Amino acid sequence: MNKNEYWKENLKLVSILLAIWFAVSFLFGIVLVEELNAIRIGGVGLGFWFAQQGSIYTFLALIFVYAKKMDDLDRKHDVHED
Amino acid sequence: MDLQTLTYTFVGATFALYIGIAFWARASTTGDFYVAGKGVHPVANGMATAADWMSAASFISMAGLIAFNGYGASVFLMGWTGGYVLLALLLAPYLRKFGKFTVPEFIGDRYYSRTARIVAVVCLILASITYVIGQMKGIGVAFSRFLETDYDTGLYFGMGIVFIYSVLGGMKGITYTQIAQYCVLIFAYTVPAIFISLNITGNPIPQLGILSTMAEGSTYMMDKLNLVVSELGFNEYTTQILGSKLNMFAYTLTLMIGTAGLPHVIIRFFTVPKVKDARATAGWALVFIAILYTTAPAVGSMARLNLMNTIQTGPVGEATANLEYEKRPQWFKNWEATGLLKFEDKNGDGRIQYYNDKNKDFAAKAESYGWKGSEMVKVDRDIMVLANPEIAQLPNWVIALVVAGGLAAALSTAAGLLLAIASAISHDLLKGVFKPEITESQELMAGRFAMAGAIALAGYFGLHPPDFAAGTVAIAFGLAAASIFPALMMGIFNKNVNRTGAIAGMVTGIGITMLYVFQHKGVMFIPGTSFLGDMQANWFFGISPNAFGCVGALANFAVAIGVSKMTEAPPEHIQHLVEDIRVPKGATAATDH
Numbered sequence A: 001m002n003k004n005e006y007w008k009e010n011l012k013l014v015s016i017l018l019a020i021w022f023a024v025s026f027l028f029g030i031v032l033v034e035e036l037n038a039i040r041i042g043g044v045g046l047g048f049w050f051a052q053q054g055s056i057y058t059f060l061a062l063i064f065v066y067a068k069k070m071d072d073l074d075r076k077h078d079v080h081e082d
Numbered sequence B: 001m002d003l004q005t006l007t008y009t010f011v012g013a014t015f016a017l018y019i020g021i022a023f024w025a026r027a028s029t030t031g032d033f034y035v036a037g038k039g040v041h042p043v044a045n046g047m048a049t050a051a052d053w054m055s056a057a058s059f060i061s062m063a064g065l066i067a068f069n070g071y072g073a074s075v076f077l078m079g080w081t082g083g084y085v086l087l088a089l090l091l092a093p094y095l096r097k098f099g100k101f102t103v104p105e106f107i108g109d110r111y112y113s114r115t116a117r118i119v120a121v122v123c124l125i126l127a128s129i130t131y132v133i134g135q136m137k138g139i140g141v142a143f144s145r146f147l148e149t150d151y152d153t154g155l156y157f158g159m160g161i162v163f164i165y166s167v168l169g170g171m172k173g174i175t176y177t178q179i180a181q182y183c184v185l186i187f188a189y190t191v192p193a194i195f196i197s198l199n200i201t202g203n204p205i206p207q208l209g210i211l212s213t214m215a216e217g218s219t220y221m222m223d224k225l226n227l228v229v230s231e232l233g234f235n236e237y238t239t240q241i242l243g244s245k246l247n248m249f250a251y252t253l254t255l256m257i258g259t260a261g262l263p264h265v266i267i268r269f270f271t272v273p274k275v276k277d278a279r280a281t282a283g284w285a286l287v288f289i290a291i292l293y294t295t296a297p298a299v300g301s302m303a304r305l306n307l308m309n310t311i312q313t314g315p316v317g318e319a320t321a322n323l324e325y326e327k328r329p330q331w332f333k334n335w336e337a338t339g340l341l342k343f344e345d346k347n348g349d350g351r352i353q354y355y356n357d358k359n360k361d362f363a364a365k366a367e368s369y370g371w372k373g374s375e376m377v378k379v380d381r382d383i384m385v386l387a388n389p390e391i392a393q394l395p396n397w398v399i400a401l402v403v404a405g406g407l408a409a410a411l412s413t414a415a416g417l418l419l420a421i422a423s424a425i426s427h428d429l430l431k432g433v434f435k436p437e438i439t440e441s442q443e444l445m446a447g448r449f450a451m452a453g454a455i456a457l458a459g460y461f462g463l464h465p466p467d468f469a470a471g472t473v474a475i476a477f478g479l480a481a482a483s484i485f486p487a488l489m490m491g492i493f494n495k496n497v498n499r500t501g502a503i504a505g506m507v508t509g510i511g512i513t514m515l516y517v518f519q520h521k522g523v524m525f526i527p528g529t530s531f532l533g534d535m536q537a538n539w540f541f542g543i544s545p546n547a548f549g550c551v552g553a554l555a556n557f558a559v560a561i562g563v564s565k566m567t568e569a570p571p572e573h574i575q576h577l578v579e580d581i582r583v584p585k586g587a588t589a590a591t592d593h
Helices: A003-031 A033-037 A046-076 B003-024 B030-035 B042-053 B056-098 B103-110 B114-147 B151-168 B171-201 B221-231 B245-259 B263-270 B275-311 B330-338 B360-368 B381-391 B396-434 B440-462 B469-493 B499-521 B549-566 B572-581
Strands: B341-343 B376-379
Touching: A003 A033, A003 A046, A003 B056, A003 B245, A033 A046, A046 B056, A046 B275, B003 B151, B003 B171, B003 B396, B042 B171, B042 B263, B042 B275, B042 B396, B056 B103, B056 B114, B056 B245, B056 B263, B056 B275, B056 B381, B056 B396, B056 B469, B056 B572, B103 B114, B103 B263, B103 B396, B103 B469, B103 B572, B114 B151, B114 B263, B114 B330, B114 B381, B114 B396, B114 B440, B114 B469, B114 B499, B151 B396, B151 B440, B171 B275, B171 B381, B171 B396, B221 B275, B245 B469, B245 B549, B263 B275, B263 B396, B263 B469, B275 B381, B330 B341, B330 B381, B381 B396, B396 B440, B469 B499, B469 B549, B469 B572, B499 B549
Parallel strands: none
Antiparallel strands: B341 B376
């Protein structure tokens, strides 16, 4: 088992997921909201939708992807439990 | 059955259920009291975490804030869900691997310092007490409506119930009760939302209802709402901003970091059997939370639309287009009785004019209609969710259900927080620092006394809360964000942060945040002691006090890393400890010292 390699891969995964976390909430939902609102889905602008709906769905996906990927990573580096 | 009898029946039945479960699973050992043994499945734990998490602020207050702040209230939606990503990715698995009972225990061990542990306890207590004050506001609103009394009486009654409820059980009792509470609260939240969405848009799924057209005609529901509110001088619903965009950014960030720093949520992740489960639990918790959070925008927007249409029954400006006060519906009278809704017939025409009299252009127009200021002189945001089914004229059993759900939400969170306070005082301060020789039963007794004290204190502040329930809770998040989260995160991700750095960081973070909150909201929230005034002109870059926690957190990080660079590196065994918690292998059950 190689703890350093494991930790590095972990950090890389976390950074990618947090970049998406930041994009859907802070960028799409706040900073770029007016620009995105030009695109409409149903009766609301896309920016508004991300701020009140889309970001939450993405957060959910992020956590489950993380749990799955870390599981694989644990096994790959033989640091998993039992 | 009439509404009052139905409400008593629903509330009575659900309470009997919770108290029954609490007795059945009563905690007998300290282990049980704090962390519910080891056998809690991630899905069950996720559900209990969701109940623990979704408080009066989420259930009672948030949709009301959405109703009146529209897009601006997105900060609550993103902030209170996005924090789970941070929690899952940055803290939960590592704290589970560490395997102790409380957050201050981790901080004390990682920073090899009793002082650090005490500082963490103080920060934790400040954040939790503020949080409980927010709950008390929600509990007061729910009970005053339920008992048809004024707000203060409702609050006293609620304090009594919280006392009986949380002092009896411990975590084990709470975990199972909270699963029951989750079911009650989510049912109570979604059922009226489905009804209302169906009424207004014809689409039974609230998440889709807000994207749909009105049931009659081809106008989109949101466009209709924008039109209705702007015709009365209010800001357009889907574009109104909370303060400034920078404020919204800071607010969201503060709530997210705070979520990941609140002890009563973190404590949950000590209870899962494995590190692997800690990651999954965060995901499941968010699934259950997201059901309510994605419904809330529909509840808020549709409540606003119904409220406006109830009062403004026809074209703006026509004399007969405003609701006659004598013909006001029953819900209006009920909420007037609580003092949370107030009407004043300023122009003496016997009709209700509700518009934005702070909008100068529209106020001039209103004057030409013979209106003399908005006559809804008080519409407490926190009543919207409870009043919503009545405004929409839903059947009585739905209204009764919502009251029961609101109480479930407030109680479950208050209990979880009180437990965190109790464990901080009895386990971390008494047993851990000052009186290590006390027995388990003495420790439990001290914990129960701590809870009782916290209830009394929070109830006292609840009489004059610093903000709406959700706003008060946001302040608690700011305090947790500025103190606990950075210390935990650096403890795991930065091996070089040492004792001195961590202590200096926490003190700086919480110090800056509290100073900022107090100078605008009053020292200990006492009205009249806010030396800079609660006005926007004095806000630092336009960031509201509720949103300031992230600035405190940044200061915490900077100070901790800076001070650590200038002082001695952490000892060898701490470096090993950090390396050890970074890998799941070798995790054992949560243990005492």
